[in-house]
Amino acid sequence: MLTSLLKMFIAHLLGDFVLQPKSWVEKRKTQIQYLFYHVGVHAALLILFFIQDLAGNWQNIVFLVAAHLAIDSIKIGVESRWSINPIRLFVIDQILHIASIVAIYFYWTPSALTDFIAQVDWNKVCLIIIALILVIFAIPIVIRVFFSKWQKEDAFHTKRAETLFDAGTVIGIMERLMILGFVLLGLNEGIGFLLAAKSIFRFGDLTNARDTKFTEYVMIGTLLSFGLGMLVAFGLKYCLSIL
Template sequence: MIVLVITFLLAHLLGDFVLQPASWVAHKNTYKVASKFLYIHVLVHALLLVVLLKFDTQYWVGILTICLGHYGIDILKIYTQKQEASPKAFIVDQLAHLVLIIGVAYAYYPTSDIWFLFKSEKWLLSITSLILVSQVGAIVIRVLMSSWKLEEDSANESLKNAGMYIGIVERLMIFGFVVFDQWAAIGWLIAAKSIFRFSDLSRAKDRKLTEYMIIGTLLSVAIAISVGLLHNYIGSLL
């Protein structure tokens, strides 16, 4: 069951976070059920599932169920959310998708012995974990911190999306340190980041900036460590 869950989850992460541009999301929120990108989005999920499941016809009912369920969840989110990128709506939406994925996987393998099958397919777990740490982590942090806005810097004073890429690299490094049991290196990385950002914290209104940076860093570190620990635990079961 666990391999099927990871496969379903990988398709979901690719379809929702990697292969869905922000312009699609904005178009869906504006035109709702009439948006063409809503149906393209579901089609992308279907194609990902078919490819990742290696065109195995025994899963066609599960693929159809997940795609229809995904469509229904997206429709519900579009018509019920009051604020775009609301943390509450985002969390509920992703939990609903996760419940759907686990439910379909359990329908195929209701017993636990499947957990120990396909021992050579740990690459699925690794790819899923890397996507969680990088793209998904960046979106989760952005959504959770969307209620705070700092006006201290103009867009011209920093590189475009530099903060996002710094966070992704940071989480990937921490994830690698956890996987290879190099916990001390995490402390050195955080210390080095703090030194580099010291000049930023010395500016006016530094209390808000400091709090903002601490929250962002803690969220980033927590996501990377959590995914790393989960990766190691699930990997021990495969």
């Protein structure tokens, strides 16, 4: 049955990311036939993957096709009525698609769900979730509060206006996630590589800016982000090791 799960995932990935032209994505917002074309591709892929046992899998195919049609229809409706961050909408859309695949898998193999729950170390899962919350949500707030005492300086606002909106926050989150991954995988040298790479990319900005305050801002932000990220990462690794 695990093979069936993998086939459903492959069909989803091919249908959503390989065999869906960009023009369909745009046109299906106003022309419903392109939505049906897209869903039809998914149906064809599922039939192709389960061609050897269609009699035993037709219910799965019908459910997944119907679920895909419903999820994409809701997404199009939401896009047309409300202004929502496209990245957030994309993530929610993919989570729902994956959830439908996992749901049908566990529906037909309930023992797999029971075995999975029994094998998971929920203490470790909770620790990892806490670390992710700290790295993604808490640390940016800490850094923002730390820099609040310089918010009134003109140079601070001028430089922020010259950059992409929230780009620094996104970069910080990505680098801390990478630090977390490096530490958990035992690749501590990766942290040095990451710091060196960021320094190289930033070197041109700092040289051209010839602005002491901007240089100090970048240095403090980088060191603070890396320091807090490493603190969380090594703390998580230690806690996982003693469980």
